[in-house]
Amino acid sequence: xxxxxxxxxxxxxxxxxxxxxxxxxxxxxxxxxxxxxxxxxxxxxxxxxxxxxxxxxxxxxxxxxxxxxxxxxxxxxxxxxxxxxxxxxxxxxxxxxxxxxxxxxxxxxxxxxxxxxxxxxxxxxxxxxxxxxxxxxxxxxxxxxxxxxxxxxxxxxxxxxxxxxxxxxxxxxxxxxxxxxxxxxxxxxxxxxxxxxxxxxxxxxxxxxxxxxxxxxxxxxxxxxxxxxxxxxxxxxxxxxxxxxxxxxxxxxxxxxxxxxxxxxxxxxxxxxxxxxxxxxxxxxxxxxxxxxxxxxxxxxxxxxxxxxxxxxxxxxxxxxxxxxxxxxxxxx
Numbered sequence: 598x599x600x601x602x603x604x605x606x607x608x609x610x611x612x613x614x615x616x617x618x619x620x621x622x623x624x625x626x627x628x629x630x631x632x633x634x635x636x637x638x639x640x641x642x643x644x645x646x647x648x649x650x651x652x653x654x655x656x657x658x659x660x661x662x663x664x665x666x667x668x669x670x671x672x673x674x675x676x677x678x679x680x681x682x683x684x685x686x687x688x689x690x691x692x693x694x695x696x697x698x699x700x701x702x703x704x705x706x707x708x709x710x711x712x713x714x715x716x717x718x719x720x721x722x723x724x725x726x727x728x729x730x731x732x733x734x735x736x737x738x739x740x741x742x743x744x745x746x747x748x749x750x751x752x753x754x755x756x757x758x759x760x761x762x763x764x765x766x767x768x769x770x771x772x773x774x775x776x777x778x779x780x781x782x783x784x785x786x787x788x789x790x791x792x793x794x795x796x797x798x799x800x801x802x803x804x805x806x807x808x809x810x811x812x813x814x815x816x817x818x819x820x821x822x823x824x825x826x827x828x829x830x831x832x833x834x835x836x837x838x839x840x841x842x843x844x845x846x847x848x849x850x851x852x853x854x855x856x857x858x859x860x861x862x863x864x865x866x867x868x869x870x871x872x873x874x875x876x877x878x879x880x881x882x883x884x885x886x887x888x889x890x891x892x893x894x895x896x897x898x899x900x901x902x903x904x905x906x907x908x909x910x911x912x913x914x915x916x917x918x919x920x921x922x923x924x925x926x927x928x929x930x
Contacts, residue, residue, distance in 0.1 A: 601803050602628040602651075602771060603667040609650040610661035616874045617660060620646035622827035624664075628820075630770070633797055633804035635814030635835075637850070638824035639870050644807045645695065647824070648773045651805075652692050653681055668770070687714050691764040692773040695807075696780060698756035701748040708734075708744030711763045718767065733762040736799075737792060754785035758792065765796075773805040778813070786813070793817055811850055815839055823847045826871040826881035833907030843909035845886045880912065888913060 609621035620643045628634050636644045649655060651666055653673070666673045673685060694700070701710060711733070712726040721729065731741040737758040748756060757777060764772050774793070778786040794817055796802055806817055814821055815835050822832040823844060831844040842848045852864040868885035871877055877884055883893035892898075892912045901914035 599670040600627040600667075601630040601632075601669060602805075603665075604647075604651065605665040605667070607647065607650050607664035607666065608661055609646050609655070609659065611656070612658045612660040613874070618873045619827050619876060620873060621650050622873075622876075624824075624827075624829050626822055626829060626832060628771075628803055628805065630803055631797070631801040632820065633806055633818040635806045635808065635811075635818035635821045636824050637808060637811045637814050637821055639809060639866075641870050641873070642824045643827040643873070644809075644824050645775050646827075648692060648775055648805065648807060652686060652690055652773065653678070654686075654692070687769065688718075688767045689769055690771045690773065691767070691769040693757075693760055693764050693775065693777050695775040695777075697760045697777075698753060698780070701756060701759070703748050705747075706744070707746050707748060707751065707759050711744070711759065711766055714763070714766050730762065730766065733765055734759070736765075736796070737762045738788075752785075753781055754788060757781065757785075757789055761789075761792070761796075765800075771803045771805065773807070775807045776809075777806075779808075790816055811838075812854055823850070826876055827873055828881065828910065830882065830911070831907075831909040833903070837904065837907040841903070841907070843903040843907065843914065844882075844911050845888050845913075846882045847909075849885075880910070 605625050607621055607624040611618040611620055624647055626634065636647060638644050650662065655662060664674070668685065668689060673681060676685065701707065708727065708730050711730045715721045715726040715729065727744065731744050734741055734743050739755060739758050743751070743755065743759065751759065778789050781789065790813065793804065797804055804817070806814060808814055811821070818835060820832065820834055821838040822829045823846060825846050831838065831847050838847060839851070842851055849864065849866045853866065855863050866885060871881050879895045880886070880893045880898050883889040886893065898910050898912045900908040900910050903909050903914055
C-alpha cells in the first residue's frame with residue numbers, strides 16, 4: 598500500500614556570505630494517511646526547512662534542492678512550479694507557518710482572508726465560499742460571526758484558529774503546522790492542541806507537527822522524528838521514543854523536561870548546536886555526546902534498527918547486543 602507522504606534523501610542548502618548552510622541534509626521518512634508525525638529538535642536544527650522543502654516554498658538563496666517527495670505515489674519534485682502551485686500547494690498540502698496569526702491583513706475581514714484560496718480556485722460561488730468558511734470556523738471552535746470581524750477584534754488564540762480554518766479551506770490531505778502554539782498562553786496552547794487532535798480524528802487528517810517541545814508532540818502525534826543538524830537522527834512511535842529513547846540526543850532532550858513526580862532535576866545539553874555551514878565530520882552530535890567513541894568523529898552513521906519501526910542514527914547500535922549495556926554504564930569502554 599502506498600504511503601500518503603514519502604520523503605527520500607531530501608536536501609535543502611542555502612547560500613550565505615559565510616558559505617552554504619546545509620539546513621536539510623539527507624532527510625527521509627514516510628507518513629500514512631490519518632497519521633500525525635512530530636518533527637522535534639532545537640532551534641536551527643532544520644525542522645522548518647524540511648517543511649519548506651516539502652511545500653516547495655523556497656527562498657531565493659537556495660543553491661541545492663534535491664531528493665524526492667512522493668504524495669500518494671506521485672513524485673512532486675518532478676512537477677513544474679506551475680503544476681505544483683495549481684495541483685498541490687494548498688489543495689493537497691497546506692501549511693500553518695510559524696507566527697502565522699500575525700500575518701492576517703489588518704484591513705480585511707477575517708472571512709475574506711479565509712476564502713481567498715477558494716476565490717482563486719473559482720470552483721465555488723461567493724455564497725458557497727462564505728458558507729464553507731463559516732462551517733470551518735464552527736469546526737475550529739469559533740462562532741460564524743467571526744467571518745465578518747477584523748483581525749484586531751480577535752485574541753491570539755482566535756486568530757490561530759482562524760489560520761487553521763484557512764489551511765483547511767481546500768480540504769487538503771496533509772497539513773504542516775510549524776510551532777502553531779509557540780506564541781500562545783499555556784491555557785490557549787492546550788485548547789489548540791485539543792482542537793488539532795479533534796480535527797485529526799474527525800477529518801482523518803494527516804499532520805506534520807513541527808515543535809521543540811517533545812512533551813507537546815507526544816500529546817498530538819502517532820510518530821516522532823528527532824531532528825538534529827539537518828538530519829533525522831531517530832524516529833519511531835511515540836511510545837518507543839518516550840519509553841526507550843535510543844539516540845543520546847533524544848535522551849538528553851527528554852532529560853531536560855521538568856517532572857512533577859520525580860526528584861531528579863532537569864538536565865541541560867552541553868555545548869552548542871552544530872554550525873550547518875561547516876558541520877562536524879562523522880556524527881553531528883559527537884562533540885556534545887557523552888557516549889562518543891572512535892567511529893563517531895569521522896564516520897557518518899547510518900540509521901540502525903533499534904527495534905521494529907524504531908531507528909537511530911548512532912554507532913552504538915552497530916552492535917545492538919552491546920548498546921543497552923553501553924548506555925546503562927555511561928559510555929563505551
